[in-house]
Amino acid sequence: MGIVLSTVEQGLIYAILALGVYITYKILDFPDLSVDSTFPLGAAVTATMITNGMHPLLTLPASMLAGALAGAVTGIIHVKCRVRDLLSGIIVMTGLYSLNLRVAQDKANLPIFGTDTLFKNGLTAALPDAVADYAPVLILLALVVLCKLCMDWFLRTRAGYLLRAVGDNPTVVTALAKDGGMVKIQGLAIANALVALSGCVMCQYQRFFEISMGTGAIVIGLASVIIGTNLFKNLSFLRATSAVVIGSILYKACVAIALSSGLLPKPQDMKFVTAVLFLLILALGEVRRKKVKAHA
């Protein structure tokens, strides 16, 4: 039971990141590599604020703001300086690495053990034991559902409609006499705000900041988005945002299954088994789709 719970918890944390990646990758059609450093940026902001005695709740908007700024910079570099999308992400990712160290008070590893966090504070300590085990997963669930609902709402607004149009058909945006570049910058800011929020939550969950925690974040994000959207393509009642959240939990479940010692001939084979599990999920999704088509 414990392992299922912790897998869901971590899946939910990365689901926030995956929602951000969904905006850039699926909606804007922008491969945004800055994610690898905006994730630790959120964590760095959080660790520094908490070690300086600030309230854990304050870290959420603060890291989102930091992430939004970084995302906007990626957008400005791309739109205003006409740098290729991949490269503008790389530029921000590279530069932020040093900045993250500065934010974390020049430390590559900043622990926040022993201080109040989102998951361990006076409030959660007062909970009865039976509920306390589920406190983190409930807090995370609330946070993820809130993010998802906000995003669903936003995508239905005028600004959200423009955002979708920029990725799908930029001419429409121009025809509406809107600046497509501004919309892109906006989208990148929102996406990276979510990514940094995910980093903020991760930092409070693991209770330390580590500069290398962003390595491969974009891979997790992309995999979650693709697993989620591919697997649930035909379920029209499931919004893409929900599919992405489930995708992220599935991603973490694959790793958890690969880690559970029975499957591994050797610990070194963990990544290979994870890769095979991904392939299985995607292939199963494909088989199921063909069956649906055959019945139609």
Next chain:
Amino acid sequence: MKKLLCILTALTMVLTAGLALAEGETYRIGIAQFAEHGSLDNCREGFLAGLAENGFVEGENLEVDYQNAQADMGIANQIAQGMASGDLDLICAIATPIAQACFNAADGTDIPTIYTAVTDPVAAMLATEDGTATGNVTGTSDKLPIEAQLKMIRSLMPEATKIGILYSTSEVNSESAIAEYQALAPDYGFEIVVSGISATADIPLALDALLPQVDCLSNLTDNTVVSSLPLLLDKAGEAGKPVFGSEVEQVKLGCAASEGLDYFALGKQTGAMAARVLSGEAAADIPYEVISESSLYVNYDALAAVGIELPEDQAARAIDVSTL
């Protein structure tokens, strides 16, 4: 089919009998290692040897679940959470980030965390300033014997003034080691020139800039730099400058010499601590330990290549790695 059943039944009986023979309690421990890395592997082997010496033998009365995070923080967390949610008697965490992850995950359970290869347990918040634990956790530190290293370099290179150190800015252990190098270097008449990198790909450029400024290089236990040691040795060799390692594995690979820790011994010491915890002592009551004495490991071929002769007083205590 019947035959197969017979064989199966027989096998089961033999197995059950074997299990029944193994007397007493069986302990289950988890080993969470951060990355695949010579020193960390030595730590793990030493840990199991230390446990065995104290009567906890893998395969007899000890079950070991070994997992490696392959330097991925996300996976390190999953390993830690997975181990903490199992019914283990103890978690051994090798290297700082995974030690923190395990300590965090096991908080609230009654599973003790025993760490090793953590350079600065106080900075990592695994111990307080006075050496006591911050929770159900204890272990060993692989703090570098920096003063001994400086002394050794001085005796081998009496004319040298500048020592170059390459380190990655992402490793907290390297930062604290450099701070200590810089504090101690003036006592031995050295100046430390550092060059920070963020990825393996930066190493060649950083070396080209660093080597002309210095008389020799001295390594830390920096994982990124140590992983690229052959490249570093190549470049330094071309420039005719000696490289001093931080532990025996590096000297085996071609560093000239090192005042180093024996990671196998460090692991063994950790294993002995783990045995105390398994026997009933509380991890929180055992202060963390540091290996204090270092040994001089020497690679005579590498020394000869840069034209250095080992002074006699040093030669007496030197361990020749070619014989290891």
